[in-house]
Amino acid sequence: MKNKTIKIGYLARVEGEGGILIKIRGGEVTDVKLNIFEPPRFFEAFLRGRKYFEAPDITSRICGICPIAYQMSSIHAIENAFDIVIDGQLRELRRLIYCGEWIESHALHIYMLHAPDFLGYEDALQLARDYPDIVKRGLQLKKTGNDLVALLGGREVHPINVRVGGFYHLPDKKEFVAIADKLKWARDAALETVRWTAKFNFPEFEQDYEFVSLRHPDEYPFNEGKLVSSKGLDINIKEYELHFEEEHVSHSNALQSVHKGSGEYFAGPLARFNLNFDKLSPIAKESSKEVGVLKGVCNPFKSIIVRSIETLYACDEALRIINQYEPPEKSCIDVIPRKGTGFGCTEAPRGLLYHRYSIGDDGLIKEAEIVPPTSQNQRMIENDLRSFVTANINLPREELIWKCEQTVRNYDPCISCATHLIKLTIDE
Amino acid sequence: MAIKKPKVAVFKFASCDGCQLSILDAEDELLIIANAVDIAFFPEASRRMLKGPYDISFVEGSITTPHDVEYIREVRKMSRVLVTIGACATAGGIQALRNWKDIKEFTQIVYAKPEYISALDRSLPISSYVHVDFELQGCPINKYQFIEVMSAFLHRRRPNVSSHSVCIECKTKGNICVLVDKGIPCLGPVTHAGCGALCPSYQRGCYGCYGPMESPNTQSLSKHFIRLGLTGQDVMLAFRGFNAYAEAFRKESDAHEK
Ligand code: SF4
Ligand code: SF4
Numbered sequence A: 001m002k003n004k005t006i007k008i009g010y011l012a013r014v015e016g017e018g019g020i021l022i023k024i025r026g027g028e029v030t031d032v033k034l035n036i037f038e039p040p041r042f043f044e045a046f047l048r049g050r051k052y053f054e055a056p057d058i059t060s061r062i063c064g065i066c067p068i069a070y071q072m073s074s075i076h077a078i079e080n081a082f083d084i085v086i087d088g089q090l091r092e093l094r095r096l097i098y099c100g101e102w103i104e105s106h107a108l109h110i111y112m113l114h115a116p117d118f119l120g121y122e123d124a125l126q127l128a129r130d131y132p133d134i135v136k137r138g139l140q141l142k143k144t145g146n147d148l149v150a151l152l153g154g155r156e157v158h159p160i161n162v163r164v165g166g167f168y169h170l171p172d173k174k175e176f177v178a179i180a181d182k183l184k185w186a187r188d189a190a191l192e193t194v195r196w197t198a199k200f201n202f203p204e205f206e207q208d209y210e211f212v213s214l215r216h217p218d219e220y221p222f223n224e225g226k227l228v229s230s231k232g233l234d235i236n237i238k239e240y241e242l243h244f245e246e247e248h249v250s251h252s253n254a255l256q257s258v259h260k261g262s263g264e265y266f267a268g269p270l271a272r273f274n275l276n277f278d279k280l281s282p283i284a285k286e287s288s289k290e291v292g293v294l295k296g297v298c299n300p301f302k303s304i305i306v307r308s309i310e311t312l313y314a315c316d317e318a319l320r321i322i323n324q325y326e327p328p329e330k331s332c333i334d335v336i337p338r339k340g341t342g343f344g345c346t347e348a349p350r351g352l353l354y355h356r357y358s359i360g361d362d363g364l365i366k367e368a369e370i371v372p373p374t375s376q377n378q379r380m381i382e383n384d385l386r387s388f389v390t391a392n393i394n395l396p397r398e399e400l401i402w403k404c405e406q407t408v409r410n411y412d413p414c415i416s417c418a419t420h421l422i423k424l425t426i427d428e
Numbered sequence B: 001m002a003i004k005k006p007k008v009a010v011f012k013f014a015s016c017d018g019c020q021l022s023i024l025d026a027e028d029e030l031l032i033i034a035n036a037v038d039i040a041f042f043p044e045a046s047r048r049m050l051k052g053p054y055d056i057s058f059v060e061g062s063i064t065t066p067h068d069v070e071y072i073r074e075v076r077k078m079s080r081v082l083v084t085i086g087a088c089a090t091a092g093g094i095q096a097l098r099n100w101k102d103i104k105e106f107t108q109i110v111y112a113k114p115e116y117i118s119a120l121d122r123s124l125p126i127s128s129y130v131h132v133d134f135e136l137q138g139c140p141i142n143k144y145q146f147i148e149v150m151s152a153f154l155h156r157r158r159p160n161v162s163s164h165s166v167c168i169e170c171k172t173k174g175n176i177c178v179l180v181d182k183g184i185p186c187l188g189p190v191t192h193a194g195c196g197a198l199c200p201s202y203q204r205g206c207y208g209c210y211g212p213m214e215s216p217n218t219q220s221l222s223k224h225f226i227r228l229g230l231t232g233q234d235v236m237l238a239f240r241g242f243n244a245y246a247e248a249f250r251k252e253s254d255a256h257e258k
Helices: A052-060 A067-081 A088-119 A124-130 A132-153 A175-198 A237-243 A269-279 A282-291 A300-324 A373-391 A397-409 B018-024 B027-036 B066-078 B087-091 B094-100 B103-110 B143-154 B166-173 B178-182 B218-227 B232-239 B247-255
Strands: A004-008 A018-025 A028-036 A212-215 A226-229 A244-247 A256-259 A340-348 A351-359 A365-371 A423-427 B007-012 B038-041 B054-060 B079-085 B134-136
Touching: A004 A397, A018 A373, A018 A397, A028 A373, A052 A067, A052 A351, A052 A365, A067 A088, A067 A340, A067 A351, A088 A124, A088 A132, A088 A175, A088 A300, A088 A397, A124 A132, A124 B027, A132 A175, A132 A300, A132 B027, A175 A282, A175 A300, A212 A269, A212 A340, A212 A351, A226 A237, A237 A244, A237 A340, A237 A351, A256 A373, A269 A300, A269 A351, A282 A300, A300 A397, A351 A373, A373 A397, B007 B018, B007 B066, B018 B027, B018 B054, B018 B143, B027 B143, B054 B066, B054 B087, B054 B143, B066 B079, B079 B087, B079 B143, B087 B094, B087 B134, B134 B143, B218 B232, B218 B247, B232 B247
Parallel strands: A018 A423, B007 B038, B007 B054, B054 B079, B079 B134
Antiparallel strands: A004 A018, A004 A423, A018 A028, A212 A226, A244 A256, A340 A351, A351 A365
């Protein structure tokens, strides 16, 4: 095919505003751009001069879909600066609230943002007309995640109960009983979700990726671990900026991250799954085996299955935590601010979220650095688009456009996060 | 097709998506809403994007770029009723903290090549540029209040959203006052109701995420804060948060800036 331009002005079913521009000249893809026109909000700049304890509440407003991730990365970074370590039940409760966010965010993406692509619907509401019970299951699953976040955090979006040192207030042990019943239902629903998504049609599209995620010796990673990659990286999180850098390109209001020396890399569910398969709970492993999606999966379209497996894991892990829960003596340990720099890296539903803060004697933030998952995946998304369009250049235009959108949604990009992304243009 | 369903649109400017997400978080009501109205434009949820005019447009986010200014004027023209949702849209949001700073300096802190960034020097609410029919406050909004506002406008009545303070919600819930009893600084007395006094119910002071109530007595609250031992800078930061550029909070924070 000759020349064409694929332009998606406003990419739907992603969080935030962005578009795609693909130029094809003489039958070859010559340019791929993920335009991020979501306006910049300058968080790192106005965090300067704020109090350390405001960081979790302020940074959660970077993203309404994964506020817990921002709260967790910021509190871990600040605790690291103050040389505080949270363990025991408080640490478990942090994992528990993170489980809630994974369930809520993954269910939203699987059912409302991504599945309609596989089944040829413009949105989940239209899908619901033909498959009401499936969409209702998805909504109920999402709601269970939200209920868990709200129980521990006070509300679903921008929870108010997370603080440096622990929580403001702990719910009563008996409040966990009611949520446990919902989680048991959710665990079954998540297993059905794995089976349902595994039956979709997946384009043949396997790529050689460098996957990057946290890895922890004892658990599937949420809050802590070392940073590892499928190509041999193994570092402490405080060395992140030595190995990764952010580049600023003209077509994007978001910075693009690269692994120094090797370029783009892949963060998110597929990365975590491939690097931590051994740490999944038995039920999650069994479901992976049942549907034949095992460690080493490198078709990004199959991320929807992996997201479902992670949802199953998160329900199971939440139940484990609740079953062993004994209320700690205090909701929060004492925090004594001091001068220093701290690092925090946690696994947001979409992938690694890195924070660094320098704090002064007065407890005020001197400097902040935040690298969200979508900044990290942006280059990879552009690469995937280039490879996908090259391999499918003869698809009818409308179909190609839709498939390009789907390629982007594989990453569940969160553009609101990345501008601290999406509009599709194919130019022929 | 029998009766034409009202066309509803959701637009986004500078924001975190949290307020629109609160709409999708109404899991139990979502399919019912989707049956009652025609969700004509809601890119976060659908790739189907119908052209205006719309019966109601909900607008999230603040105006921060020259392009936003043009776009919000178009949105106004396409909308019979325009309702702003959230602190960003009603007050400029947390990103309005730049209104006190030099935008060039800010761009340099975050971006390596500031020349690529196009931004206005202030983050302003929607009402600074176009007429707004109703403002729903909160960071994020309360999903039940959202449903009330939507059904009120569809039935052409005023929304039933109370305008009192978080303090009153605390009293209704029977909370023990964190300010009086524990000496925890709390913006509850001057903050618009809507959250159900969430923070005090979790033993922390309100940080004003629902923005100022109608005619708040911010001055007397500041005096109380000073008596509790807060410094002028502490008071300034307390008012300069998620609704920093809302008039009442802006004036109070400015009064305490050295
Ligand atoms: S008001 Fe708050 S929750 Fe709503 S979009 Fe703005 S930052 Fe997000
Ligand atoms: S108590 Fe205040 S800060 Fe907390 S949720 Fe309510 S309005 Fe927001």
